[in-house]
Amino acid sequence: MFKLDNKVAVITGGGSGIGRAIATIFAQQGAKIYIIDVDEKGAEDTVKAITDASGEAAFKKCDISSKEQVDNVIGEIIAESGLDILVNNAGIAHIGNIEQVTPEAVDRLFAVNVKGMYHTIFAAIPHLKKKGGVILNMASIASLVGITDRFAYSMTKGAVNGMTLSVARDYLSYNVRCNSISPARVHTPFVDGFLTKNYPGREEEMFKKLQASQPIGRMGKPEEVAYLALYLCSDEASFITGNDYAIDGGFTKLNN
Template sequence: MKFSLKNKTAIVTGGGSGIGKAISKTLAAQGAFVNILELNVDNAEVTKSEIESDGGQAAVYQCNVVNQEDVIKVVNTIAEKNGVDILINNAGIAHIGNVENTQEADLDRVYNVNVKGVYNCIYASIPHMKAKGGVIINMASIASSVGINDRFAYSMSKGAALTMTYSVAKDYVNQGIRCNCISPARVHTPFVDGFLKNNYPGKEAEMFEKLSQTQPIGRMGKPQEIADLALYLCSDEASFITGTDFPIDGGFIKLNG
């Protein structure tokens, strides 16, 4: 079977909803044992149940990626059982604002989750991958590569995810560890629906269409589309790929402007 992950152990942060949920279910469907790291374990348990109902295997760990001690403890627990073959750094938060209306607390909050959280998970996982190799995928963004209005803190964090990817790929290529990142444009997730409901009450449909049209292809991405790309990058079929950013953006980067 192409893209088989049989006998592989995966860690997916933020795997309880949105893109993380789609990735968790997709990796499990291809044979991986998926360990979901989440703050909200209720969402993660739903994902786990859906995976198991489809014949897959999963486990849930409550974990705050900001807390290095917490991350190391959870990753070590997973590794003692099955090792660590795949790490998907998906957990992240958003922030809207330019530099003038980004407060220090805002910057720290985004940095802690989107930068330090990625670092913590890589730091904890790398020692368990060095003996037999592994795959790391960081969730970056089109904001890693091009300017986006009112995304100062978010762009900072996703730029860091991109360059951390390059650094880890370079440092560990001789240990058989591949590190790539995925850079989506807007993807239709529950987060988007909540954002529109909270910020544009009564105008959700209008704003959804407006946001959809910012992608030249004329729509938002689907979580499953991101998950399918992640599956490919995790598989042996992608064994010649490392240190690369993969935009999945409906033409946003190359076709806008």
């Protein structure tokens, strides 16, 4: 079950964290992986780990905020191998309430988290329409519940939910499924970097606080998100489209 043999998967932001876990697990299940990222070293490390384990993977450097770059890279991938699965994982975060968010920060978040996803779907959908396929978007629990000091980030992830529903509805007749995943806090290099930058000398203390904020008592693991992604992109999930799945240790329902 959950095999991806003969499938070609494009994963944005596959150079680290959740994206790397998705790329690795998809490759283990038989998919040929293309990683789109601006992080050359991280992406190449992911590719090496996959190929060392006898999987198939390649890296295409691309800034998803550039429609021209995305069109070119997606076009290259389709010409080389085709495309069956698009995982929109790449994104950037921001801390602050509405008074603390500059117009420049809003523009940057929108360019990556919203337009970046639009660019990849726009480039991929003409091909996916021909034989069907799967689009999986990474949203966030920040689009489902109020989280302190996440105004701009929450705004962009709300847009992801809207895009997911629209694409799912518009392409039902083409056998293109589109879903999203909304993780809570997941322990990735981003979290470690965030703590180092914002709480120097207090990293361990703040890490424990972040863990405790999840009702289940810990952060998620990238692999746990990747296993959900695997199911949603597999043929076993062929009856599922237009849905968002919170993977959050109980945060959205039990945190009271």
